[in-house]
Amino acid sequence: MSKSYGGGYADVLQYMQLSNLQGVRYKFCSYLPLHGEVDEVIDTKQQELSNIIRQTNEKSERYKDILKTITRNKMQYSKSIAKTIKEIKARNKQFKIRLDKIESEYIKQLENNEKENTEAMAKLEQRLKEEMSDLNQLIHQCESKRIERNIEMVQFVTDVMQRVDKYTLPEQLDDVSPPKLITRDGYNQKLKNLFGHLDIRTKSEVNHPLQLNRNIEPAISAINAKIISSFSTINSRVEATVNDQAWLWRFGFSGISLITSDGEVIQNIHTDFHICDAAVCTSEDLLVTKWAGNIVKKITRDISIKDIYTARDNYETRGITATDTGNILGVLHNYKDSKILEITTSGQYIRTLLHNLADIIQLFEDPRFICTNINGDIIVTDKGKVVAVNKHGQRRFIYHTGWRQHKKSFIPHYLVTDKHGHIIISDFDNSVLHVLDRDGKFTQYLITPEQGCDRPIG
Known part of the structure; x- marks a missing residue:
């Protein structure tokens, strides 16, 4: 059989015999290409592997961009917290001692919100770093397999495609929406309403920053x-x-x-x-x-x-x-x-x-x-x-x-x-x-x- 079908084909049959896969032998024999067509199959799989490497590299670059956005968001978020606290204190000067209690309450809310949302962003950052590390390892494995021309490489490509699909790439993150002090003025209102209220984002919104813009009330058209x-x-x-x-x-x-x-x-x-x-x-x-x-x-x-x-x-x-x-x-x-x-x-x-x-x-x-x-x-x-x-x-x-x-x-x-x-x-x-x-x-x-x-x- 080695002389009739070529060394590559005999190797496949011999592998199946050693594995005692008689039922599979018929299945392989029913569609396995002959002679030089085996090379074409390997070439096709190598091309697929190259595409996988390219796509995985693109995903890895997207991860880098998102991680940069998270880093920038954390810095801007902390700065915006500090800025908002200053605004609260400046606002408090207009109302003197009676508003000290409100000032303390709002600053505590901001600090708690900062802690919660910063932790949420840190967790998201850590998950993305771990997944990016896995993707980089996968890229190295693919690079080492690309020069191989055997049946193991064919199965490897199938497995890799399944592994890559398991990674759900987040969309590009928008900049985080900073908290704001929203004030309402009118001397007939209650003191707390006069001081204003905080517009802050929840932990879940920080984990899914693309939803932030969707939650903003649209501007009223003239x-x-x-x-x-x-x-x-x-x-x-x-x-x-x-x-x-x-x-x-x-x-x-x-x-x-x-x-x-x-x-x-x-x-x-x-x-x-x-x-x-x-x-x-x-x-x-x-x-x-x-x-x-x-x-x-x-x-x-x-x-x-x-x-x-x-x-x-x-x-x-x-x-x-x-x-x-x-x-x-x-x-x-x-x-x-x-x-x-x-x-x-x-x-x-x-x-x-x-x-x-x-x-x-x-x-x-x-x-x-x-x-x-x-x-x-x-x-x-x-x-x-x-x-x-x-x-x-x-x-x-x-x-x-x-x-x-x-x-x-x-x-x-x-x-x-x-x-x-x-x-x-x-x-x-x-x-x-x-x-x-x-x-x-x-x-x-x-x-x-x-x-x-x-x-x-x-």
């Missing part, structure tokens, strides 16, 4: 906005901050106030200058531009006021806004031209946008106020229109339209964007709020004269 409160005030501009609070000031007048959504005044700040516009930066400090002046000022939490930027060449500071990157954009204008200025929150110059880079024309005629959108666009109220440019200064769109029934002039006084990219514009003459999509297409009027909107300014 299209679905409803009037929740109204109150009378002599002020006309508003800059929303955290905790249902906002800064309120009167365009071209001195002084600025921090209020609740019900109009209750939390804090009044006197200024010896008139204010044009204001923006809250990531540190929650307030940046303001001087009306009919060339100064950008910072008002810190301890109510210190200092100049951080002075415009030159007769430029006047106008609108100002904070960006997602933590920097500040401001509008500068003089009798010749206008430009957009980008600076840090400490006043360090970054860049200016002056012309349309495509055709070297002025981007704006008489720009006033400014905001940014989620897609990176910079949007400015101009003379009878709203102009949007991308982050490189190339014009994206121009919106200029009026109330379609009354045909009054379109005078955009202020604008903001929501977390879905909608652009909301206050139309002074027509007493409406326009809502555009992120590409500048009109969507709807948000509030109309029939709903009580009367010459909106901010």
